[in-house]
Amino acid sequence: MQIVRPAEAFPATGTAATPAVAVVDLAKSFGERSVLAGVDLSIAQGESVALIGANGTGKSTFLRCLIRLTEPDRGTIRMLDDVVTDLGAAELRRFRSKVGIVFQKHNLVPRLSALTNVVHGIQSRSAGPRTWLQALAPREVREEAYACLAAVGLEDRALQRVGSLSGGQSQKVAVARMLMQRPRLILADEPDASLDPKAGEDVMDLLLRVAREKGLTLVTVSHRLEHAVRYSDRIIGFDAGRVALDTPSAAASVHELRSFFSDRTAA
Amino acid sequence: MSMPLRTPGLPPRHSAPSAVSVVLWCAAVAFVVWSFAGAGLSLERLQRGIPALGNMLSRMFPPDVERLPQILWSLLVTFQMAVAGCVLGLILAFPVAVLAADNLSPHPAVKAAARGLIALFRTVPDLVWALLFVIAVGLGPPAGILAIMVDKIGFAGRFFAEAMEEADKGPREALEALGATRTGVIFSAIVPECLPSFVATSLFALEKAVRGSVILGLVGAGGIGVELKVAFDLFDYDTAATIIIAVFLLVLLVEQISDRIRRALI
Numbered sequence A: 001m002q003i004v005r006p007a008e009a010f011p012a013t014g015t016a017a018t019p020a021v022a023v024v025d026l027a028k029s030f031g032e033r034s035v036l037a038g039v040d041l042s043i044a045q046g047e048s049v050a051l052i053g054a055n056g057t058g059k060s061t062f063l064r065c066l067i068r069l070t071e072p073d074r075g076t077i078r079m080l081d082d083v084v085t086d087l088g089a090a091e092l093r094r095f096r097s098k099v100g101i102v103f104q105k106h107n108l109v110p111r112l113s114a115l116t117n118v119v120h121g122i123q124s125r126s127a128g129p130r131t132w133l134q135a136l137a138p139r140e141v142r143e144e145a146y147a148c149l150a151a152v153g154l155e156d157r158a159l160q161r162v163g164s165l166s167g168g169q170s171q172k173v174a175v176a177r178m179l180m181q182r183p184r185l186i187l188a189d190e191p192d193a194s195l196d197p198k199a200g201e202d203v204m205d206l207l208l209r210v211a212r213e214k215g216l217t218l219v220t221v222s223h224r225l226e227h228a229v230r231y232s233d234r235i236i237g238f239d240a241g242r243v244a245l246d247t248p249s250a251a252a253s254v255h256e257l258r259s260f261f262s263d264r265t266a267a
Numbered sequence B: 001m002s003m004p005l006r007t008p009g010l011p012p013r014h015s016a017p018s019a020v021s022v023v024l025w026c027a028a029v030a031f032v033v034w035s036f037a038g039a040g041l042s043l044e045r046l047q048r049g050i051p052a053l054g055n056m057l058s059r060m061f062p063p064d065v066e067r068l069p070q071i072l073w074s075l076l077v078t079f080q081m082a083v084a085g086c087v088l089g090l091i092l093a094f095p096v097a098v099l100a101a102d103n104l105s106p107h108p109a110v111k112a113a114a115r116g117l118i119a120l121f122r123t124v125p126d127l128v129w130a131l132l133f134v135i136a137v138g139l140g141p142p143a144g145i146l147a148i149m150v151d152k153i154g155f156a157g158r159f160f161a162e163a164m165e166e167a168d169k170g171p172r173e174a175l176e177a178l179g180a181t182r183t184g185v186i187f188s189a190i191v192p193e194c195l196p197s198f199v200a201t202s203l204f205a206l207e208k209a210v211r212g213s214v215i216l217g218l219v220g221a222g223g224i225g226v227e228l229k230v231a232f233d234l235f236d237y238d239t240a241a242t243i244i245i246a247v248f249l250l251v252l253l254v255e256q257i258s259d260r261i262r263r264a265l266i
């Protein structure tokens, strides 16, 4: 029996002409503590990249800096068509609308229905009361949101409150909201961390499938090394706020990656 | 025979109070004693007071229901005053609370101003506001409505702001990260999450407004308080009794209903 790795089953389609993400000398400290100490990194359009590294090595901080949820201290970030580090407030808002994010916590509004939470994704490109609730939304918006829910397989839960969904289902609704946003690039920070193995795989599967179908760049942080290997084209390891490993996933094995961690802890 | 156990480092059961705390405690006790003396509350006063109270109570019964229609009418006016003032206050409290909330205020100076306003409205008693508005807009219910409104901006503004500050910041950040506007974030993520707390606060505000609106009449701000004052001034204690019972029933009813609604929501 041949095991097909999803990253091979859905080959990347993008051309590597201009990178989707180009980071030069990115640094960030919180007080005395240096978290990112000069990260240089370039990610091709349509590439799926897994970020790995021990707790506290700055993976989340790196993702947050990419869209300036955390302000970097130094360095330049080019992403899609923008120099992110130069954007003013209004331009930053427009830039953020192009980047879909999935967090470890689904970060949905538990008291609202799945459909309303997905409708909120439209706020990346429009505003006003008709974007606040599915009941107020225009027909096209409701239809698109419903299609996004269907894409994650939850159309039958459209009017159920998110608070009454399971963790795996909630995470899929979060992916649906991200799809509603029509992103050009996806950042996912441990989307599989609080889910059981099956649900975690489902979500990773879903993210990669979506990225491949639309030719989107995908950057995923994961502590599950088998996910990192399976769902990416390339693995990047962080250590002490720098890139310490950069390898094609096809050449990597879970076993070798494990030693990347133990070598560091021993050092 | 038991041997004394010795464990080095075991802390003592009690630690001796410091000299400062002894002095502070003594001062506090002395002040409490002095307060009783200062207020002139003595056994002898109580002994004289109880028969007088008994006398008044006996003149209250049976309550006189002759003026019941007028009383019920003023009671309705009082309730309407409370509802109108409360609704106005709650509507205005929301924007003030947004400006005052740590996580939503557009600017520290705006936040300080909004908080100052809430503190002022909250700490000055509604009776004082009623006195001011009676001077400004004249005797009658409008003064009462304004007084209740101001009081409720202070009350609800504070609790609305606290609820919004305590809201989970995950959903908010997720919407900010996808490029939503501040208003979008407030109405999509924060308000839905705070809704039960907003409703509970609003119902408490209404209860408080109904209780408070009775007193406002005493300074001429309209409603049943005026009737009550007149009845006492004329030593018409049996009519006063009817008014008190009517007020009691109204407050009880409002509390019961709001309690039901709160319970249904949680």
Ligand SMILES: Nc1ncnc2c1ncn2[C@@H]1O[C@H](COP(=O)(O)OP(=O)(O)OP(=O)(O)O)[C@@H](O)[C@H]1O
Pocket (backbone or CB within 6 Å): A030, A035, A053, A054, A055, A056, A057, A058, A059, A060, A061, A062
């Ligand atoms: N807002 C902040 N203020 C202060 N320190 C912070 C802040 N955010 C992150 N840190 C610190 O930065 C360091 C790196 O955090 P980060 O979350 O980026 O690590 P991570 O690689 O994502 O770790 P994990 O695998 O546990 O998610 C940690 O020591 C953390 O305490």
Ligand SMILES: [Mg+2]
Pocket (backbone or CB within 6 Å): A059, A060, A061, A189
């Ligand atoms: Mg992290």
